[in-house]
Amino acid sequence: MPPAAALGPPPRRLNPNNVDAGANSMWAAMGYQGPATADEARAVAAAAGRDEHLFRMVNGEISCDKVLSYDVVVVGSGCGGGVMAAELASAGKRVLVVEKGRYQTRAEMTGVEYDGLNNLFEQGGLGVSEDSSVAVLAGSTFGGGSAVNWACSLRTPDRVKQEWATEHGLAAFIDGTFDASLDVVCERVGVKNEVSHNRNNQMLVEGCKSLGYHIETAPQGLADVTPDAPGANFVSFGDRHAIKRSAAVTWLVDAATAATPAHFADRCYVERVLHDGGRAVGVNARIVGADGISEYSLTVRAPTVVVSCGSLHSPALLLRSGLPNRNRLIGKNLHLHPVVVVSGIVPKDAPDVDVWRGAAMTTVSNVVADGPQRDYYGARLECPLTHPGLMSSLMPWSGAAKFKEILLQCRRMMTIVVLSRDKCSGEIRIDKDGLPRIYYTMDDPAVKSLLEGVDKSVRIIAAAGAEKIITGQALEPVQLPPPSDKAARASAVESLVADVWKVGLPRGTVPVFSAHQMGSCRMGSDPQRSVVKPSCESWECSGLYVADASTFPTPSGTNPMITTYGIAHMAAQGIKRLAASSVSSDPPTLASRL
Numbered sequence: 001m002p003p004a005a006a007l008g009p010p011p012r013r014l015n016p017n018n019v020d021a022g023a024n025s026m027w028a029a030m031g032y033q034g035p036a037t038a039d040e041a042r043a044v045a046a047a048a049g050r051d052e053h054l055f056r057m058v059n060g061e062i063s064c065d066k067v068l069s070y071d072v073v074v075v076g077s078g079c080g081g082g083v084m085a086a087e088l089a090s091a092g093k094r095v096l097v098v099e100k101g102r103y104q105t106r107a108e109m110t111g112v113e114y115d116g117l118n119n120l121f122e123q124g125g126l127g128v129s130e131d132s133s134v135a136v137l138a139g140s141t142f143g144g145g146s147a148v149n150w151a152c153s154l155r156t157p158d159r160v161k162q163e164w165a166t167e168h169g170l171a172a173f174i175d176g177t178f179d180a181s182l183d184v185v186c187e188r189v190g191v192k193n194e195v196s197h198n199r200n201n202q203m204l205v206e207g208c209k210s211l212g213y214h215i216e217t218a219p220q221g222l223a224d225v226t227p228d229a230p231g232a233n234f235v236s237f238g239d240r241h242a243i244k245r246s247a248a249v250t251w252l253v254d255a256a257t258a259a260t261p262a263h264f265a266d267r268c269y270v271e272r273v274l275h276d277g278g279r280a281v282g283v284n285a286r287i288v289g290a291d292g293i294s295e296y297s298l299t300v301r302a303p304t305v306v307v308s309c310g311s312l313h314s315p316a317l318l319l320r321s322g323l324p325n326r327n328r329l330i331g332k333n334l335h336l337h338p339v340v341v342v343s344g345i346v347p348k349d350a351p352d353v354d355v356w357r358g359a360a361m362t363t364v365s366n367v368v369a370d371g372p373q374r375d376y377y378g379a380r381l382e383c384p385l386t387h388p389g390l391m392s393s394l395m396p397w398s399g400a401a402k403f404k405e406i407l408l409q410c411r412r413m414m415t416i417v418v419l420s421r422d423k424c425s426g427e428i429r430i431d432k433d434g435l436p437r438i439y440y441t442m443d444d445p446a447v448k449s450l451l452e453g454v455d456k457s458v459r460i461i462a463a464a465g466a467e468k469i470i471t472g473q474a475l476e477p478v479q480l481p482p483p484s485d486k487a488a489r490a491s492a493v494e495s496l497v498a499d500v501w502k503v504g505l506p507r508g509t510v511p512v513f514s515a516h517q518m519g520s521c522r523m524g525s526d527p528q529r530s531v532v533k534p535s536c537e538s539w540e541c542s543g544l545y546v547a548d549a550s551t552f553p554t555p556s557g558t559n560p561m562i563t564t565y566g567i568a569h570m571a572a573q574g575i576k577r578l579a580a581s582s583v584s585s586d587p588p589t590l591a592s593r594l
Contacts, residue, residue, distance in 0.1 A: 031411040032356060032388055035111025036230065041240035044230045045106070050223065050242035052106055053253045055142070058096070058265045062289040065297040070096045070263075073283055073302040075270045075317065077101075078144015079564040080548035081308030082247030083185065085262050086254035087572035088304075093579070095255060095262040096300055098285060100313075101141035103266040109238030113387045116237025120148050122312065129426070129438040134336060135513040136438060138312055142266055143248035145310065145549075146561060148236050149515070150385055151244050152361040153191040153221040154558040155182055156566065159376050168553040169525025170534050178570055185565035186219075188254075189245045193217065195225040198233075198358025199351060201383045203414045205363055207460035213367040218382070220359060221245040221561070232359040233385055268298065271434070273305050273321040273544060280305040280543035304543050304575065308568070311517035311550040315428045316436035318521065318531075324540050329531050331428035333522045335555035336440055336514035338422055340450050340505070341384070341394045342457035343415045344466030345477060352411045360385030361559070367456050369421075369557070372448040376557065377423040379453035381460070384417045391415075394511055398475040406470070406477065413470075414461055418453030419516075421557035422446045428520045442512075447505050450512075455497050462493045469496060472510030473503035516560050521550035523567075536571035547571050 027034050036044075045052070058068075072088050074081045077099040089095045104119065117125035120141040127136035139145040161173040172178050195217060197205065208215035222232060223243050231241025242249060255262035267288035274282040282301040289296050307314050315331035323330065346353060361382045371378030386394070388410070395406050426440025442450075454471060461469055468477035478496050481488035505512065524530025527539040532551055538544040547568040549560045556563045 027388065030388060030407055031352070031354075035234050035237070036240075038107065038240070041106070041111070041231065045240070045242045048223065048242075050249075052242065053249070053256060054105060055103055055252070055256060055264050057103055058263055059267065059288055060290050062287060062296055062298070063291070063294075067299045067301065068096065069301045070094045071302060072096070072304040072306060073098065073300045074306040074308060075283060076144060076308035076310065076313070076548065077142050077247065077252060077264070078139060078308060078310060078548065079146050079247055079561055080568040081144065081306065082146070082251030082255070083565050083568035084306045084308060084545075084547050084572050086251040086258070087569065088575065089255040089258035089260055089262040091576045091579070092260050093304075094260060096265065096302070097252070097255065097262055098265045098268040098270060098283075098300070099142050100269045101139075101266065103142040103264070104238065106238075106240045106242065109240050111234045111237055111240055113237055113389045116148075117389070120238065127438070129440045131441060131507070133442070133507045133512060134338060134438075134440055135511070136312075136336070136517065137513060137515045138310060138517060143246045143252065144308075146246040147239070147248055149559070149561055150360040151221040151235060152382070152559040153186065153189065153219045153562050154364065155186075156563045157376075157557055160554070160557055163376075164553045168523070168530070170523065170553065172534060172570060178566055181569040181573070182562065182566040185562065185569050188250055189221045189565070190223065191219045191221050191562070192225050193219045195220045195222075195359065195362050196227040197362050198228070199353045200355045200414055201358075201361075201363045203353065203464040204365065204381070204383050204416060204460065207462075207464035208365050208367070210463040211459060213365055213456065213460065215363060215365045218362055218364045220362060222359060225359065228358050233357050236385065237387075265298075270317060271320060273307065273317065273541070274299075275321070275323070275541050275544065278541060280541050304545070304579075306545045306547055308546070308548045310548050311520045312428060312436045312438065314546055314548055314550045315520040316430050316434065318546075319430045320434045323538070326540065327528055329522060329529070331520050332425070333519040334426040334428055334438070334440060334517065335422050335519045335552070336426065337516035337518070337555060338420045338442055338446060338450060338512050338514060339417050340454060340472060340510060340512055341415060341417055342454055342461060343394075343413050343470040344461035344464070345409050345468040345470070346412045346414060346465055347467045348412070350412070350465060353414050354411055355391070355413055355415050356385060356387050365456075365460075368449070368452040371421070372445060372452060375423075377421050377445065377449065379418050379420045379449045380558070381453060381457055382417050382419060384415055386415055396470065396472070396475050396477075402476060414464060414466060416457040416460065418450055418457060420446055420449045420453070421555050422449075425519065442505070450505060451501055454500050458497055458500065459493060462489070471496070471500055472505075473500045516549070516555075518549045518552040518555050518560055521546045522553050523551040524553055535574045536567065545571060545575065
């Protein structure tokens with residue numbers, strides 16, 4: 001028997017529709033174009049003047065266990081950590097940003113869905129709650145969630161800010177302080193309110209207007225919002241075109257180029273926050289060294305520690321760190337914005353939808369935002385950007401042939417996500433290895449909120465002209481009579497909606513997922529009801545701050561990026577005011593610190 005290497009590669013079995021032997025045959029059969037080549041992406045970025053800042057990682061200087069000293073150590077490089085690093089470095093603080101994910105240059109990214117999920121997402125995009133009822137998508141890379149989200153840049157709703165102020169004693173959310181921070185972060189990100197819509201978003205607009213439902217444009221954090229802007233459809237799998245204004249091209253660059261430049265470490269997992277006598281003094285971590293393989297112990301001494309690991313890992317880090325946790329709230333109050341999907345297939349003679357083209361989520365409908373109990377715990381309807389892998393995971397299965405038939409119609413598929421503002425909450429606990437585990441179960445109001453959204457989505461998709469509708473409650477697409485037969489079509493829609501309510505959301509049957517995790521280190525004015533103060537400083541450990549979506553007192557009800565930026569910016573101003581008299585003198589070089 002010859003060695004495996006001598007056998008050569010297996011023979012290629014190409015789909016007969018595939019005209020390119022180097023392309024994925026399934027993509028060709030589905031009409032999926034796939035990502036641009038590296039040369040094409042590089043040319044677009046160069047023509048637009050989007051120069052790449054190449055970050056230097058301190059890993060390259062580490063070949064043994066180390067102790068480093070900084071004024072501030074920021075754990076996490078996402079929305080909260082990026083803003084904190086930029087603001088504090090610009091104030092003259094010596095800042096080190098540590099990230100457990102890997103920093104990738106544009107040249108190292110492929111744009112392929114599998115590579116993006118595997119390299120940029122927590123657990124390769126396969127995170128799940130302990131009861132397997134909710135699939136969880138979270139960023140785990142340089143830039144955090146901002147590196148993998150869809151750039152939807154909605155501000156915190158007024159009703160949510162009012163709730164945080166009145167029910168949690170956080171006056172800054174209604175006295176203009178937070179709004180001023182939102183103005184700053186939106187300006188820095190370059191949020192655009194006038195944007196173009198791909199076919200999927202345009203159909204949501206058409207369907208809502210036809211029915212008299214609310215619909216509005218969702219502002220975007222993109223450098224290019226023109227129709228079919230190159231790279232806008234691949235921002236979740238590695239932004240090779242540099243079209244998205246993520247933390248990696250805004251706040252982290254600001255931090256790296258400040259007069260006192262911040263330093264950075266990737267593949268650096270913080271095991272615990274160090275504290276002494278109720279005060280933070282640094283962190284202990286494991287870091288991959290200069291050879292890219294060996295792992296070393298890293299201790300960072302710093303009087304200010306900013307935890308910005310996201311709502312899964314921030315509470316896990318605090319729990320590992322031995323804080324008193326007297327009120328037992330660390331990890332509690334976890335909200336997930338549960339999401340379900342509704343799709344429709346348009347007739348063959350209609351324009352292709354190509355849901356994977358153009359910018360995602362450029363529209364939003366608040367038609368069911370008030371919720372079943374009219375307490376603003378309802379849902380929003382938005383348009384996702386689905387590529388074949390994610391799309392196939394959401395489609396019903398009633399046999400291989402029928403499943404393939406559905407996927408072959410993907411080019412004609414319109415898709416809406418129903419995003420619920422969940423009043424119920426779950427919890428982050430840590431396992432024996434100190435890793436976060438997600439405990440979360442939806443209650444009846446959350447289920448009803450999602451079903452209201454599915455109800456309206458079915459009607460919107462039908463009004464937009466679909467001939468078939470796909471919901472998680474049905475094993476196969478439901479055929480609708482043609483629009484010319486209004487009575488029969490209306491009856492079919494009502495029958496489908498009735499079935500949706502009858503079936504409900506049985507666990508393990510209807511796919512439910514989360515791309516927004518919030519609230520597990522709640523902010524508040526009462527130490528008995530919150531983990532951090534209004535300043536984002538821990539109630540139990542001075543000098544320890546949490547700055548990410550885990551501080552949300554309740555779910556934002558909108559995509560949380562801008563809210564997270566705003567909270568971090570507001571918290572950074574407080575830290576700067578406290579430390580204004582202690583700005584370090586000329587900082588030592590990196591080599592001297594190592």
